[in-house]
Amino acid sequence: MIGAVDVGGTKIVVGVADQDGRLLAQDRFATLPERGPNVVIGEVIAMLNALARGQGEALTAVGVGCVGPLDLPNGAIMNPPNFPGWSYVPLRQPLEKALGVPVRLDNDANAAALAEYRLGAGRGAEIMVYTTISTGIGGGIVVDGRLLHGVGGGAGEFGHQTIRADGPRCGCGNRGCLEVLASGTAIVAAAKRAIADGRGAGILEQAGPAGLHAGHVAHAAAAGDAAAVEIWGQAVEALAIGLGNVVTTLAPDRLVLGGGVAQTGDLLLLPLREALARHVRMVPVDRVDIRIAEHVAEAGIYGAIAVGLQA
Amino acid sequence: MIGAVDVGGTKIVVGVADQDGRLLAQDRFATLPERGPNVVIGEVIAMLNALARGQGEALTAVGVGCVGPLDLPNGAIMNPPNFPGWSYVPLRQPLEKALGVPVRLDNDANAAALAEYRLGAGRGAEIMVYTTISTGIGGGIVVDGRLLHGVGGGAGEFGHQTIRADGPRCGCGNRGCLEVLASGTAIVAAAKRAIADGRGAGILEQAGPAGLHAGHVAHAAAAGDAAAVEIWGQAVEALAIGLGNVVTTLAPDRLVLGGGVAQTGDLLLLPLREALARHVRMVPVDRVDIRIAEHVAEAGIYGAIAVGLQA
Numbered sequence: 029m030i031g032a033v034d035v036g037g038t039k040i041v042v043g044v045a046d047q048d049g050r051l052l053a054q055d056r057f058a059t060l061p062e063r064g065p066n067v068v069i070g071e072v073i074a075m076l077n078a079l080a081r082g083q084g085e086a087l088t089a090v091g092v093g094c095v096g097p098l099d100l101p102n103g104a105i106m107n108p109p110n111f112p113g114w115s116y117v118p119l120r121q122p123l124e125k126a127l128g129v130p131v132r133l134d135n136d137a138n139a140a141a142l143a144e145y146r147l148g149a150g151r152g153a154e155i156m157v158y159t160t161i162s163t164g165i166g167g168g169i170v171v172d173g174r175l176l177h178g179v180g181g182g183a184g185e186f187g188h189q190t191i192r193a194d195g196p197r198c199g200c201g202n203r204g205c206l207e208v209l210a211s212g213t214a215i216v217a218a219a220k221r222a223i224a225d226g227r228g229a230g231i232l233e234q235a236g237p238a239g240l241h242a243g244h245v246a247h248a249a250a251a252g253d254a255a256a257v258e259i260w261g262q263a264v265e266a267l268a269i270g271l272g273n274v275v276t277t278l279a280p281d282r283l284v285l286g287g288g289v290a291q292t293g294d295l296l297l298l299p300l301r302e303a304l305a306r307h308v309r310m311v312p313v314d315r316v317d318i319r320i321a322e323h324v325a326e327a328g329i330y331g332a333i334a335v336g337l338q339a
Numbered sequence: 340m341i342g343a344v345d346v347g348g349t350k351i352v353v354g355v356a357d358q359d360g361r362l363l364a365q366d367r368f369a370t371l372p373e374r375g376p377n378v379v380i381g382e383v384i385a386m387l388n389a390l391a392r393g394q395g396e397a398l399t400a401v402g403v404g405c406v407g408p409l410d411l412p413n414g415a416i417m418n419p420p421n422f423p424g425w426s427y428v429p430l431r432q433p434l435e436k437a438l439g440v441p442v443r444l445d446n447d448a449n450a451a452a453l454a455e456y457r458l459g460a461g462r463g464a465e466i467m468v469y470t471t472i473s474t475g476i477g478g479g480i481v482v483d484g485r486l487l488h489g490v491g492g493g494a495g496e497f498g499h500q501t502i503r504a505d506g507p508r509c510g511c512g513n514r515g516c517l518e519v520l521a522s523g524t525a526i527v528a529a530a531k532r533a534i535a536d537g538r539g540a541g542i543l544e545q546a547g548p549a550g551l552h553a554g555h556v557a558h559a560a561a562a563g564d565a566a567a568v569e570i571w572g573q574a575v576e577a578l579a580i581g582l583g584n585v586v587t588t589l590a591p592d593r594l595v596l597g598g599g600v601a602q603t604g605d606l607l608l609l610p611l612r613e614a615l616a617r618h619v620r621m622v623p624v625d626r627v628d629i630r631i632a633e634h635v636a637e638a639g640i641y642g643a644i645a646v647g648l649q650a
Binding site for chain 1: 482493584589620622
């Protein structure tokens with residue numbers, strides 16, 4: 029039985045899965061990092077043991093998907109911005125000591141990529157590119173069943189390609205990154221600017237009182253709202269340039285799109301395919317099988333399961 | 340003994356090498372494709388046999404590096420633009436039949452990448468990106484000793500990333516490709532335009548009567564010619580965006596630069612490193628070992644040797 033731990037800044041999800049990667053049970057708790065690493069890790073261990081006991085089976089390995097930055101060779105978290113007060117926190121070692129099974133760690137984007145490869149829309153691909161288009165834009169690359177990590181574990185940072193060198197400043201320090209042009213955050217910010225300018229009535233109509241997200245902009249664009257058409261079109265164009273560059277570089281046979289923005293389905297896929305065909309001329313882009321990820325809301329815990337299956 | 344065949348549009352170079360990839364002898368002839376495939380392939384076979392006899396050893400395998408497009412699974416050339424009158428020409432099969440040894444084929448950019456990995460500046464890398472900056476811009480990716488081919492053999496087409504979506508039209512049909520902004524051809528064209536406008540006296544001074552190439556622009560820029568500073572600076576900036584995007588995607592531990600433009604050495608490397616550090620923030624670019632290729636003038640024949648060593 030595989031144990032899985034999805035470590036996020038606000039909550040930690042713990043689960044157990046069978047050898048086929050099926051999630052059998054899960055539980056969660058608020059991270060509350062101010063309690064310090066020992067208390068948080070202790071709670072993870074207790075919850076893993078309780079879930080395994082509940083299934084009447086012993087753990088054989090544990091996978092951890094974790095917000096970065098990570099020291100992958102040593103299985104530790106390094107100065108995570110979401111965990112104030114934590115500096116260098118070993119995770120793998122205390123978990124292995126307490127549980128007596130091998131523990132494997134990877135960052136959340138890589139883990140989600142591996143989950144799609146092993147348990148989702150990336151099955152059977154030779155070169156799979158997974159990208160999550162959400163608050164930010166990240167991803168991972170699986171070649172012949174193996175995640176590419178690269179120096180500093182940095183492979184798959186698709187969101188920080190330079191798309192418009194004279195574009196807006198990105199949080200990373202560069203200008204005109206894909207993330208600052210086409211993430212859910214960027215789309216929502218553009219929509220709010222349009223609304224503040226008295227445009228985008230159709231976006232407000234889609235959003236209702238519950239709060240605006242990128243999907244509302246996509247639907248308003250489909251319904252013909254001029255501001256939404258412009259904002260969604262620009263985001264799709266930036267994605268086509270960025271993902272097109274990745275396709276031109278890697279010629280993947282599978283491109284899996286995850287994250288909230290990809291949940292718009294054909295509202296994204298159809299214009300994206302058209303724009304990719306304009307930008308990608310040297311790789312047969314019609315042979316790149318583009319799919320929406322299978323595990324989106326539960327990408328974290330399935331990512332941890334996929335990492336655990338490798339342990 | 341490895342046989343090596345470098346098939347280009349104007350000439351074909353044939354060589355023999357030992358098992359360590361050392362080139363022992365070579366010969367060449369003008370392709371003259373109008374003679375038809377049978378005559379050209381017959382000449383390749385005769386030359387390989389003659390070179391092997393000259394060394395007193397039998398061939399054990401043959402590698403072929405070839406201008407594309409290729410049908411890699413079947414070892415054939417497909418409608419090559421440089422070979423008027425050739426349509427679909429099998430290469431591997433007739434060579435294997437005549438020589439009685441395994442023959443392996445790859446496109447010239449991939450072959451050159453493999454040569455740098457096995458026999459040059461890419462030795463020992465885990466993820467190696469090789470790019471040639473020459474008439475065009477292309478390259479290849481070697482992961483754990485294996486070339487990535489991707490769909491249609493298209494992996495490594497770095498020169499056709501979109502760098503400026505509103506930039507000039509590229510031969511491939513896209514706009515603002517890296518190749519149309521920063522290849523040797525693009526640099527020379529920009530220099531000629533500057534000279535036609537009465538600028539770039541320093542470039543003319545470097546070039547002398549023998550004809551202008553990108554290296555002259557680099558040297559004129561170093562000597563302070565204003566037009567050259569601008570042209571070289573823009574090319575380096577485009578390369579930093581394009582290669583920066585590749586670094587952000589793959590986080591390679593080694594980046595090998597080949598082709599004539601890279602022969603400018605530090606005139607390219609120093610400003611390129613500075614510009615990469617501006618654009619690449621999420622991958623530790625200081626841990627990407629950037630080197631000039633070892634086999635530049637003879638990239639073709641060493642590429643064929645490297646392909647042959649895999650056969």
